[in-house]
Amino acid sequence: MIKHVIALVLMAFGAVAQATEWRDNPAITQLFKKEGVTGTFVVHDVALDTNTGHDRQRAAKRFIPASTFKLPNSLIALSTGAVASVDEIVPYGGKSVARPEWARDMGLREAIKMSNVPVYQEVARRIGRERMRSALVRLNYGNMDTGTVVDRFWLDGPLEISALEQTVFLARLAQGQLPFENVHMDAVRAIARQDGPAELYAKTGWGKRPGQPDIGWWVGWIKKDGKLYTFALNIDIPDGSNDKRVSLAKAALQSLGLL
Template sequence: MRRLLPLLLVPACLVVQAAEWKEDARLAKLFKQENVRGSFVVHDLANDSYTVHDRERAQTRYVPASTYKIPNSLIGLATGVVADVDQVLPYGGGPTRRPEWAQDMSLRDAIRVSNVPVYQGLARRIGMERMRAGLRQFEYGNMDPGSVVDTFWLDGPLKISAVEQTVFLDKLVRDALPVPKAAMAGVRAILRQEGHAGLYAKTGWGAPGGGPDIGWWVGWVEKEGKVYTFALNLDIPDDETGAKRVPLGKASLQALGLL
């Protein structure tokens, strides 16, 4: 049985504290125009600088929802539970919330439609011990999967901030996570967005209870030989707001001249 590779990592909080920060009025204007409560953060890897709207919120942790499909894929590949991103995995055969989820899929196809049952099945095959180890080695958010292996990223207790999302993605982009490089290359490939050269991303929508739903759009963009990781996080009081995640994220990148 394969294990995650050991690697000495600098704590994410220390990395972020050492970086340069800039609140950007262009981002604030976009969020105000859309009447959305949320944050957006971009990390320029080359200059180790952060451009942000609402730094306080960007450093607040929320459930990762379907953005957790990124580390879930990496841990599945690193442990050998799934051979590659094209191996077909079962969805389980039960009723699904969305009709397109009711079929067996590879990680490549499942991540595109955010197939929750396929990824819950993957998590069960990984098991809690290896999942917990992966979270710790990735230093992913609060690193707490609780006791239920197939819902902790949807309902909690796992939480991560927008800034921590960018730190995690920095490592994925740089081949700096403690997993085989082939696993990282495979996951990067399935995050590539059609119609946008150099854009890699994943959405998320969580309903943890005790407040509004939480929306995400995280990823990175390659521009003129440089890489910028980003994370959008917002409150979702209704479906109309939920539909704004990707358009608002793209508009934010465009405002910064990155898309």
């Protein structure tokens, strides 16, 4: 029954994605060429229902979401009561961590800014696989597949999402159109807000793929002159260190006059 529901949702999304106009942007393509980066960038103009960007084919290809999943993970945690608020202190677990700043307990408001993986893994364990799986179907998030390991599925797979799907999900979150309580969507929007004068909300992601280049993400939305634009960038990071995610995406937004 669940597989049947998922298939219907995917068909519905496919019809919507096909209906949205795509416009290649030579300036953004030139930015990718100048940086020598393989990847895609797409901006969705919510009011006009148009997509503008670079490499439409890759924009439709799914990849592991990595830490961009902290946005839906936060929403699901709040909606299920896995955390009472974004400021409830969550233990990181005390084990060895990849980054020293992760080695302390903290709430989601702080954890999302430093992309604290252990804290969000604890949150996922509290949610549990069945509730997580059900929530992903309600969100129509990527392929909605949690697999069998509740605290790794967004890092190692099988969960995958495309850049185009990211922009659709983010538009619904930004507008309060997801099937969750407004108070919880408000809280997630608040912790995604970026510092600076622009009304910009975003989340990075970096995932490792065995035998392939690392995958880097920067996704979010921006409000400009009363209009809403969602965006998603993903790029290959071959050497695992030359990180151009945010700088390249910001340059693309600037080229469109959005930042």
